[in-house]
């Protein structure tokens with residue numbers, strides 16, 4: 001058992017953690033200037049956050065850049081308004097990789113990664129019956145008071161907390177989550193196939209909406225997000241052009257199977273001028289490439305949370321009222337819309353599964369570009385008997 005582990009599953013848990021971030025004057029994702037000062041009683045409440053004698057197996061990030069470590073943790077304490085979930089599956093997201101590898105600064109540490117959680121409610125809350133299957137996304141808590149929350153843009157909340165980053169996530173047998181941010185999982189999806197909808201799907205969907213109303217849409221990086229958004233776009237009558245790493249025949253063939261009109265290397269100009277493009281790959285060089293492929297007045301949407309530096313490019317690539325923008329996080333509305341839409345299309349997710357104990361192997365495969373579709377941890381099937 002890890003004696004130093006303290007679950008952070010609610011807002012008050014993380015205020016103290018994030019006070020460290022404030023002390024370092026670092027700002028990331030949410031603007032942290034409005035954080036309350038750390039309160040000493042919060043620190044003391046952490047140490048009582050376990051249920052005596054019951055432990056939860058988890059893969060824990062103890063230090064960025066280090067492999068995950070398998071731990072038996074004390075069971076997380078349930079706060080008012082939260083549900084306790086027996087985790088069934090948890091999608092592996094590229095954001096997990098950015099946190100793991102140290103490209104996103106100042107996570108809660110030690111940390112349970114994972115923000116595409118499919119679990120069964122086993123305790124707490126009022127919105128979901130016991131036994132109900134629910135999903136937990138990246139957006140774990142918002143303040144409800146800042147200018148962004150009050151204007152329907154809770155994804156930009158000044159004090160947002162994110163699952164598997166500020167709050168402990170789903171690379172564990174149990175998780176607790178604020179029920180207001182949980183979604184019902186649509187019938188007809190297996191636990192493994194539902195998981196990638198919860199971030200890859202939601203971010204892809206939000207990006208597609210913000211791309212305008214393109215007839216021809218380019219998707220740069222054909223992984224978990226793109227393979228879902230391609231199906232949504234095709235169902236809407238759009239023509240999809242898929243761009244992959246050079247020679248990635250597996251991703252290109254998946255794109256064609258899912259209805260892409262064209263699939264090829266990202267360095268190549270598409271056969272038709274695009275109305276919009278979404279960049280999922282965390283590669284800054286793709287920004288000028290996508291601007292070059294998009295018509296006048298078209299949009300290029302950067303969907304990732306992290307990207308390598310964008311090289312300088314001539315103004316003429318942006319000229320002609322082309323729009324370059326990012327997409328940050330998700331709103332609960334995005335989630336409800338996609339989870340209602342997905343079974344109607346229906347979206348089929350292609351997944352590669354890994355047991356909980358091999359989370360590191362799943363992250364390695366994602367980093368190396370070896371995943372066809374989305375990577376998912378099978379948590380419940382990997383349970384150990386006690």
Ligand SMILES: [Zn+2]
Nearest residue numbers: 143146149157
């Ligand atoms: Zn807010």
Ligand SMILES: [Zn+2]
Nearest residue numbers: 093095199200
């Ligand atoms: Zn994600």
